[in-house]
Amino acid sequence: MKFTFSAFATTAIVGLTAGAASAQDVSCGGIGAAGQWMGGAAEASDITTSEGPLTLEALPVTQGGNTVGYFSISETTEVRVEAQPVDGGDSVIELYDEAGTLILTDDDSGGAWASRAETTLQPGSYCLATRGYADGALTTDMRVGRLEHEDITQGLSGGFFGGGDPYFVGVDACTSDTQATLLGTGPIDGQLTDDGVTAINTISETPYYRFTLANPQAISVRAENPSADPYIYFFDGDGTLMAENDDYESLNSRIDFTTPLPAGTYCIGMxxxxxxxxxxTLSVVGYDAAAALAELYDTGEAAPPLDGSYPVIDLGVLPGRSVRDAQVSGRQATWYAFEVPEQGALVVNAVEVTDSDPLLILYDDLGQEVAYNDDHGGTLNSQITARVQAGRYILAVRQYSDNYQGIIRIATERYIPAP
Structure with missing residues (x-):
């Protein structure tokens, strides 16, 4: 059966339709719905040619929602993207290209709970999305600019471990003169199988690690303990920052080098x-592409293919309303696939029955993330509301951490616009 919006819901769907119309120039794989141009119009939002930075001020971010600004690049340009919470709040930024591919994300690199990142972008259109940490509500200023433009965040001063001038990466560059704890004994090439090379220390006592490769190797670097919320930075032997990561999975961090790194000495800062x-727990292991992909599917970080190679429960055409219970063990996601027969809105609730802290992630059939939620309405339960087109979707249901092994009640409601 079909569910038609009430008068209240009709107003909501009209708003959704209007938002979609305003976003038709930039979709970013659906992320850009209901966004706005950073410069007020498309022709005024090219940061390559803009005289100054582009800023959207005092934007409200609802609980569980986000706000999106569009900008364009006409020539390859180094840019800075920022979100500065107004009157409190903790922002998280995500930068997407026009196809909806996530380019970067940052939580606190702006200092004082603000978000900031710098990167080089190729010509095209982009979406800068800002949400509250843990899906909290906040009001924020958003800005994009070239590196010479004035910023709105303070950045991180001198790294976490001392004074000095502001330095964006958050820790001082690890050079040959930096004191660092050695990983392994000699070159670690032969120690990369299974659990790899591992060390367990506090970040305050051991902020840097150094290791050597005798031969080119593809590796994975991981830092794990959500209570610390570790942020990792990877440097070459000259102190050049090669990669960084925060919150790859839950509050843990990970960097994968899928192309072998040259032989040499490397350093990890945290x-x-x-x-x-x-x-x-800091570990360096050999990168296994098949194992890494399976791990992404297992934790819901990426959507599995719908070719039968990975277990997915097929629900067929999604009815107007459905409820089911599932035993969900830790961070191992349970996957559901379903068809949405027509355009409308989809609401999914995940409610604790026993011993659960539910987490939901919704993807389209191409594997692009449509919606995500951990805690909703001041509880550990989760809810996502998404505007959807007719088509096939994939839903991951998992626990926030391995500490939870209970039953989750999953309810879906599908709405269509009132005539």
Whole structure:
């Protein structure tokens, strides 16, 4: 059966339709719905040619929602993207290209709970999305500019471990003169199988690690303890920052080098976005493409293919309303696939029955993330509301952490616009 909006819901769907119409120039794979141009119009939002930075001020971000600004690049340009919360709040930014591919994300690199990142972008259109940490509500200023433009965030001063001039990456560059704890004994090439090379220390006591490769190797670097919320930075032997990551999975961090790194010496720097005095497990393992992909599917970080190679429960055409219970063990996602027969809105609730902290992630059939939620309405339960087109979708249901092994009740409601 079909569910038609009430008068209240009709107003909501009209708003959705209007938002979609305003976003038709830039969709970013659906992320850009209901966004706005950073410069007020498309022709005024090219940051390559803009005389100054482009800023959207005092934007409300609802609980569980986000706000999106569009900008364009006409020539390859180094840019800075920022979100500065107004009157409190903790922002998280995500930058997407026009196809909806996530380019970067940042939580606190702007300092004082603000978000900031710098990168080089190729010509095209982009979406800068800002949401509240843990899906909280906030009001924020958003800005995009070239590196010479004035910023709105303070950045991180001198790294986490001392004074000095502002330095964006959050820790001082690890050079040959930096004191660092050695990983392994000699070159670690032969130690990369299974659990690899591992060390457990607090970040306050051990902010840097150094290791050597005798031969080119594809590796994965991981830092784990959500209580610390570790942020990792990877440097070459000259102190050049090669990669960084925060919150790859939950509050843990990970960097994958899928192309073998040249033989040489490397350094890992870390800071804690939460508690620097709890032990963090730092490991360097050999990168296994098949295992890495399976792990992404297992944790819901990426959608599996619908070719039968990975277990997905097919629900067929989604009815107007459905309810089911599922035993969900830790961070191992349970996957559902379903058809939405026509354009409308989809609401999914995940409610604790026993021993659960539910988490939901919705993808389209191309594997592009449509919606995500952990905690909703001041509870540990989750809810996502998404505007959807007719087509096939994939839903991951999992626990926030391995500490939860209980039953989750999953309810879906599908709405169509009132005539």
């Amino acid at each position: 800071r804690a976005l939460s508690n620097p005095d709890v032990p963090v």
